Amino acid sequence: MLEKPKIIHLVLDVLKPHQPPLPEFASFVGELPGLTRVDISVVEMDEKTESLRIIVDGSSIDFEELKAHMARQGAVIHSVDKVIVE
Amino acid sequence: MLEKPKIIHLVLDVLKPHQPPLPEFASFVGELPGLTRVDISVVEMDEKTESLRIIVDGSSIDFEELKAHMARQGAVIHSVDKVIVE
Amino acid sequence: MLEKPKIIHLVLDVLKPHQPPLPEFASFVGELPGLTRVDISVVEMDEKTESLRIIVDGSSIDFEELKAHMARQGAVIHSVDKVIVE
Amino acid sequence: MLEKPKIIHLVLDVLKPHQPPLPEFASFVGELPGLTRVDISVVEMDEKTESLRIIVDGSSIDFEELKAHMARQGAVIHSVDKVIVE
């Protein structure tokens, strides 16, 4: 790897308020440059929040930007469970 | 993703009255533009309703339209369990 | 889906008397137009009937015709467990 | 299916005396026209008989002939567990 290694895959635990609904939130996340696919599954529903498992693929994912982008919708990255770098 | 990200895959929990029967309902759902495949499995049968797991694939799925379309047959989306955006 | 969506896959629970025997019944079902494959497995054997899981594939399956066709051999579709429409 | 549907796959429970031994019996079954493959597994061994699970593939399998053919070696088809017709 002579070039700077790039994050191509992330698995995240995310906590998000019920609003916006999942399809809208997924579309919003997908607007971030460098992402090619966003796969969101609901893990648990609580009264005010939902726990999501988000798998993000891309050619080059900027983690800090992704974090800030999600925060605009009130979603918090609770943990990073997997990172693949190439 | 310079273009607007598109929903290409949805997994839904849906509650539907026994009428119309499943094959007819599946054909009805499949009439919505932007869908290429509708896969419906019965999860549970109650006296008046049936719980369905519906997997929808398409090139660009409009969630709000899909919701309104199903409602015309009395079917209610109970939860969105998975969304994939590309 | 501009054209009318077509049923291409059905999973059925079917109850059938012991006669005709399974190979003959499967051939009979397969005579229906629009079907390309009929896969029948025995789920349970009772004294007078057998419970079958029938998976039907086709380019365009007419459910009502399939139902009527099976009824000619005394077989009753007990439930539709899965439908795929394309 | 305009042409007559053909049985291409059968799963059978068969009871057979210990003689002839399995390799010889499998070769004997395979001599029937229309068969391309015979896969026999031993399920249980009793004092006088062995229970076999026989999977037969072919381009067009005549079930009645197969039954009569096996009977010549004392083997009895106990049940038909799966039929695929194309």
Added chain:
Amino acid sequence: MLEKPKIIHLVLDVLKPHQPPLPEFASFVGELPGLTRVDISVVEMDEKTESLRIIVDGSSIDFEELKAHMARQGAVIHSVDKVIVE
């Protein structure tokens, strides 16, 4: 199958003394004409013998010859668990 059906696959339970060691025994079995692959796994080790599961593939396997061949090393075919004929 107009030509004589051929055994192409056998699964055998074999009991063999500890000598010769497994790699040598496998090479010895593989010397038999008509075989293309011999796959031997140890199932159990006793004080004087080892139980082997032997999977033999070939274009045309002569079972009687295989039995006699193994016997030359003291190995006894305890049972034939699977036969495939084509």
Added chain:
Amino acid sequence: MLEKPKIIHLVLDVLKPHQPPLPEFASFVGELPGLTRVDISVVEMDEKTESLRIIVDGSSIDFEELKAHMARQGAVIHSVDKVIVE
């Protein structure tokens, strides 16, 4: 293998302080020459450290260099669970 065999795959148990965060650490590991992919999963989170399972692929991985490289971020290789050499 006439040439010197090369390590192409390693599975490691690694203990690392919470800082730097996982995406940053993965990118750092990926900067080492000879690596083509770094896959890090979190196994356990403690108060001060996290246990990681790191799978490293490359055309030729220098284990001693990898160890020294990770140590610069306070990460310790606890055990090597798998090595593939070609």
Added chain:
Amino acid sequence: MLEKPKIIHLVLDVLKPHQPPLPEFASFVGELPGLTRVDISVVEMDEKTESLRIIVDGSSIDFEELKAHMARQGAVIHSVDKVIVE
């Protein structure tokens, strides 16, 4: 198999002292002619030794040489669990 059958795959249980470390040991094993891949997983760690499961692939593996080669590093083949010959 007109030519002499060749061992192409071996699964071994091996006991080895902690020194040399696994990456170094794997590279050492891989130096033996006729081997194309060495895959070593740790099964158990004791105070003085480690139990390894070693999968060796090659075009033609000489078992006796492999045994002698490993012994030079103090590693003992405890059992041969699988052999494939072609």
